[in-house]
Amino acid sequence: MCGIVGAVAQRDVVGVLTEGLRRLEYRGYDSCGVAVLQHGAPRRVRSVERVANLADQVQEASLSGTIGVAHTRWATHGAPVTDNAHPIFSRDEIALVHNGIIENHEPLRDELKALGYVFESDTDTEVIAHLIHHTREQDPSRDLLTAVQRALQRLRGAYAIAVFAKNEPDRVIGARAGSPLVIGVGERGNYLASDAMALSGTAEHFIFLEEGDIAVLSCDGVHIVDRDGATVRREVQAQHTSHYAAELGPYRHYMQKEIFEQPDVVADATERVRSITPALFGPNAQRAFSEIDSLLLLACGTSYYSALTAKYWLESIAGIPTQVEIASEYRYRESVVNPCAMVVVVSQSGETADTLAALKHAQELGHHHTLAICNVPHSSMMRLTELQYLTGAGPEIGVASTKAFTTQLVALFLLALTLGKERGHVSADDEARALRQLHHLPAALNSVLALEPQIVSWAEALARKDHALFLGRGVHYPIALEGALKLKEISYVHAEAYPAGELKHGPLAIVTNEMPVITIAPNDALLEKLKSNIQEVRARGGQLYVLADAGTKIESRDGVRVIQLPEHYGPLSPILHVVPLQLLAYHTACARGTDVDKPRNLAKSVTVE
Known part of the structure; x- marks a missing residue:
């Protein structure tokens, strides 16, 4: 959600800025812009179209400069129009870009208006630019760093900013509190961005700013102070950020590419596991696991559904009481603390604002043992927790998560096995059997992907509908929830998911011959119960689309379409059943002509509440 790129170098930085924005497109945005210091004054180009269009406008405007900032904006305060696009100027002297939300922007706006500042946008960001300008105007001897420090003290909320000033042509200032910011260290310049991937090919050494840090970038170096103004040293880390993994290649969309990458990323995640040991989750895991008696999983969106799936595994395999909460709700209620x-936080980006806030709240309440399951190694979440597990899905560009979800499930299954072994619930034979299944999982996923042509025919029918129901039972109910979410995210078909046993408690009222009902039918202990639920739908004329394991004896007939998956895959079955639901959502969206990778109103990394 929103993206920042900044640069100061001994060369023209416009290409670095626009290319950085292109690599941040996956975060979601509805406007974009670039500003540089050119001929002694800030100049900018902004657009409500795509970054490619912005790059054309930048070229037409002959924009160039050795210092600049750029931004992709996902609208929060103010509509997605050019006047609200970043960079934001203050009296043509300050240029600023901002991620996050300033909660006290309204009183600050009133105060600044009384001082004579004219607001040209509806954004909360503009108050930051004017505050910095006003702070310098009060005392012209103050440098930009001091002005930024003073201005930030007035703000309440979350932010990552990058700013430069007309009369300090050799520096860019970056600061963060609640939103990520990383510095790229180069030989002839220094750079900053929301994500290291934005600086691929420009820098290979990075500094990940801590909460409250303010950094001064010049061609000669980087100077960092903490929120109290004291100079601090942050570790410089070498990190190869090749963008090739994020290239589309022969696929039509990134989402399609990422669906088909799942066998490989799952293989990467499972091949390195030769035995089940607490060390998978960090050097302190052995001690931490011995001191806990239950788990609290916190997550949002797709990650929440992976956590719901894990609850079944953790309680059945490890015998450990497990609670799962939506992170955005957890810290706003009175809870009984154990x-x-x-506390296990699950996130794709590790910067999800609601989940980060819930983690900090849990720590304040007295939860000392914490674990992050995440796809980004240097994210805020990974730095804040006692234990960490890197899912290793690689860059995921499509807003609707696919491979990040499946690798979360693998991580959570390994957690269940580890805790089960530590608690005496998983025998040596159980461990060996589970490892065999994990190592065979990539081949099983490939066999499911081979079903794509059959799924395309389902999608063509589903694309003509405006509503759909998804049904699952037991550990497959969260997978039904995930399937419904995928469909609504990218095709805009209204979809809901229910435990199949709940049909007669309300949802059956909306089942007609116009209602597609997508049903997950694994060959497990709940199969006969599920068959009864299927009959309830058939009796009301509902159109059934059934994903059935071999051996279920569910066959296609009038009103019932069946795609047969391989043999039942035991506790790992949810990982196989989610893949056809991903493909169904993808091909339905293609048939409806929607923007698959960048669905309306959504962002990849939700870094604001």
Whole structure:
């Protein structure tokens, strides 16, 4: 959600800025812009179209400069129009870009208006630019760093900013509190961005700013102070950020590419596991696991559904009481704290604002043992927790998560096995059997992907509908929830998911011959119950689309379409059943002509509440 790129170098930085924005497109945005210091004054180009269009406008405007900032904006305060696009100027002297939300922007706006500032946008960001300008105007001897420090003290909320000033042509200032910001260290310049991938090919050494840090970038170096103004040293880390993994290649969309990458990323995640040991989750995991008696899983969106799936595994395999909460709700209610519960946060980006806030709230309440399951190694979440597990899905560009979800499930399954072994619930034979299944999982995923042509025919029918129901039972109910979410995210078909046993408690009222009902039918202990639920739908004329394991004896007939998956895959079955639901959503969206990778109103990394 929103993206920042900044640069100061001994060369023209416009290409670095626009290319950086292109690599941040996956975060979601509805406007974009670039500003540089050119001929002694800030100049900018802004657009409500795509970054490619912005790059054309930048070229037409002959924009160039050795210092600049750029931004992709996902609208929060103010509509997605050019006047609200970043960079934001203050009296043509300050240029600023901002991620996050300033909660006290309204009183600050009133105060600044009384001082004579004219607001040209509806954004909360403009108050930051004017505050910095006003702070310098009060005392012209103040440098930009001091002005930024003073201005930030007035703000309440979350931010990552990058700013430059007309009369300091050799520096860019970056600061963060609640939103990520990384510095790229180069030989002839220094750079900053929301994500290291934005600086691929420009820098290979990075500094990940801590909460409250303010950094001064010049061609000669980087100077960092903490929120109290004291100079601090942050570790410089070598990191290869090749963008090739994020290239589309022969696929039609990134989402399609990422669906088909799942066998490989799951293989990467499972091949390195030769035995089940607490060390998978960090050097302190052995001690931490011995001191806990329950788990509290916190997550949002797709990650929440992976956590719901894990609850079944953790309680059945590890025998450990597990609670799952939506992170955005958790910290706004009175909860009963068990200090012996480990808090597990699940996130694709590790910067999800609601989940980060829930983690900090849990720590404040007295939860000492924490674990992050995440896809980004240097994210805020990974730095804030006692234990970490890197899912290793690689860059995921499509807004609708696919491979990040499946690798989360693998990580959570490994957690269940590890805790089960530590608690005496998983025998040596159980461990060996589970490892065999994990190592065979990539081949099983490839066999499911081979079903794509059959799924395309389902999608063509589903694309003509405006509503759909998804049904699942037991551990497959969260997978039904995930399937419904995928469909609504990218095709805009209204979809809901229910435990199949709940049909007669309300949802059956909306089942007609116009209602597609997508049903997950694994060959497990709940199969006969599920068959009864299928009959309830058939009796009301509902159109059934059934994903059935071999051996279920569910066959296609009038009103019932069946795609047969391989043999039932035991506790790992949810990982196989989610893949056809991903493909169904993808091909339905293609048939409806929607923007698959960048669905309306959504962002990839939700870094604001």
